[in-house]
Amino acid sequence: MKLFQTYSSPFPTRVRLMIYAKGLEVTIIEPPGFHSSAESKGDYLDINPIGRVPALVLEDGRALPESEVICEYLEDTYPQPATQPADAWGRAQMRLLSRICDFYVVMAMVPLFSFSARSRKHWDPVAIRAATDKVAEALGFLEPYIGTDGYAVGQSLTQADGAITPQLVLACEWIPGLFGTPDPLEDLPKLSAYWRAIQTDPIAVRLIRETRDAIAHEQASAKAQASAARAAT
Ligand SMILES: N[C@@H](CCC(=O)N[C@@H](CS)C(=O)NCC(=O)O)C(=O)O
Incomplete structure (x- = not known):
């Protein structure tokens, strides 16, 4: 899997927490020039038409934007170790x-x-x-x-x-x-x-x-x- 994100943005941080805690194999990619201007998103819009980070790309190429949705997908797919309370x-x-x-x-x-x-x-x-x-x-x-x-x-x-x-x-x-x-x-x-x-x-x-x-x-x-x-x- 690949995670398109920037380290200064707060939203991808919760996804990285899950990647680190669950030991997932994910390549972390910072879209080049992402923060320099609104127009510099280039090909990234093909991955996430909303144009924001993060976006998760699965092995088969399917792409998922929105940090909360990505976290729910990762928790559903890789439940152990859990990064959510049991109750x-x-x-x-x-x-x-x-x-x-x-x-x-x-x-x-x-x-x-x-x-x-x-x-x-x-x-x-x-x-x-x-x-x-x-x-x-x-x-x-x-x-x-x-x-x-x-x-x-x-x-x-x-x-x-x-x-x-x-x-x-x-x-x-x-x-x-x-x-x-x-x-x-x-x-x-x-x-x-x-x-x-x-x-x-x-x-x-x-x-x-x-x-x-x-x-x-x-x-x-x-x-x-x-x-x-x-x-x-
Ligand atoms: N609701 C989105 C928010 C993501 C978001 O706003 N990311 C900001 C960085 S903090 C971004 O990509 N901004 C670029 C832009 O607005 O052009 C999520 O949870 O993933």
Whole structure:
């Protein structure tokens, strides 16, 4: 199988969690030039007409987009070791936490992604503060549901950890680092304890490191491009 994805995107992270936890043989491919412009998707649109990462391509060439759908397919096809709770309530909690990330946390971050792509002279501190407050509010939606035994749900790694950890790298490291805004977990004791605990699980550590490295790489490339553009004018 092949997984088309980028390491900086939070959505493929939950698929990689399953690949690592289940020891699946999957070739991980970053579509070339994927993030450089909307027009640069080229042949990738033949694999995923929606044009987003991730997409899973099976041995026979069938392609499946959408992270949640891919995860369900992988869990159905390779049930052991499980990356979901054994009971229906636990699975509902896992899906709820993932959905809060997809619907509320990511959406709250969208204005910050836009600001990060613009030069600092176009940053609006009031809008940035409003957006970071929204991110903190969305993280607060996780607080009542997040597990207290070191994992998002129950006592082992599930797909919810793959959904939450990249969001916490973005919210707790990338956003305060770039915009100088406060720690969004300040008033969220359960989520703070989870964030500390999950960084001791080897697979979560790998996912977190991959996300951090990809973000650092993208920031360095953007900086280099900006200084090349300045030098050219
Ligand atoms: N609902 C999709 C969301 C995927 C998604 O939005 N991926 C982003 C990266 S974070 C993407 O590919 N963006 C490219 C674009 O919008 O052009 C999923 O869960 O797979």
